[in-house]
Amino acid sequence: MKVTVRYFASIREAIGHGSEVIETDVTTVGALRDLLLARGTPFQEALSTDRAVRMALNQSVCDGAAHLQDNCEVAFFPPVTGG
């Protein structure tokens, strides 16, 4: 399936781009993160499970168990600091 992946703030800067489209067979947001981590630097550091990385599926906060659908949008970002 086709998944649009978006990165924000410090994670976007570390990875070097704000979005990409990935064709994949994985079914959850957590598995997608593992797939990206396996790419090595800079993904390995930016999305490390040692860091507070928040995730969203179709613009709602989710956890790693959330199920991907074709043409969905997944986002990875650091803790938010608005207001």
Add this chain to the structure above:
Amino acid sequence: MRLSVSIQSEDFDVSHELAQLRANDARVGAVCSFVGTVRERNEGTAVSSMELEHYPGMTEKSITAMMEEAAKRFDIYGARVIHRIGLLQPQDQIVLVAVTSAHRGMSFQACEFLMDYLKTQAPFWKKEVTTEGARWVDARVSDDKALARWGITVKNV
């Protein structure tokens, strides 16, 4: 119920927004507002400017959801949220949260609830330019605790 959110780079006029929020609604007896501004110092370092990034679409969606939650919890007539993005300078206004109700208690509470929620749930990120270079602002554990007071457990940090 008047609920509206704007994400914008332009400044806002608080008096105008408050007047709009309660216009033609004679039930209103209380208008409570909060304005967040850019401090000249953060964690001991001088801040020369601040850049605000957000997640277009999710920002509006998350703030609308929190206003709907506030409307369920508190007896309010309207709420207005404005959050600025882009480049800001010390003393600039960043955020407005305003709420109307019949009596002050509900609008005070709803206003604080909305700010606590926004701090930990709305996808905004601040980057400060300081004398020591540019840095992303760290999220605070105290903000998660502030939201927990309302019975909402989240882990932003």
